[in-house]
Amino acid sequence: MHSTTLSSREFEENFAHAAQAANDGPVFITEQGTTRCVLLNFDNYQRLIREHRNMARLLSVPDMAASVEFDPPRSQETARAADFS
Numbered sequence: 178m179h180s181t182t183l184s185s186r187e188f189e190e191n192f193a194h195a196a197q198a199a200n201d202g203p204v205f206i207t208e209q210g211t212t213r214c215v216l217l218n219f220d221n222y223q224r225l226i227r228e229h230r231n232m233a234r235l236l237s238v239p240d241m242a243a244s245v246e247f248d249p250p251r252s253q254e255t256a257r258a259a260d261f262s
Contacts, residue, residue, distance in 0.1 A: 178202040185213065 181198040182205045188195050195216055198204050204216040217225070 180205060182207060182212075184208070188216075 179201045180203050181195075181201070183195055183198075185206055185208045188204075188206045195204050195206075196218075199216045199218040199221075203221070205212045206214040206216060
């Protein structure tokens with residue numbers, strides 16, 4: 178499997194090239210040098226979804242956890258020590 182990197186401008190100007198490249202592997206689309214999106218062909222997407230049926234399995238894949246944004250809501254209550262009496 179071969180990956181390809183395209184700038185967002187290259188992607189916009191030549192989608193057909195990006196779609197063709199996705200048949201060989203993921204296409205990373207960058208903006209100002211930072212990867213923003215990944216284009217996969219549908220077969221690879223389905224395989225990925227089948228292999229990672231839940232978030233815990235997805236997060237166990239190296240480098241995938243860093244790409245998942247997670248900002249849980251913060252409690253407005255003050256934390257209290259547990260009472261074990």
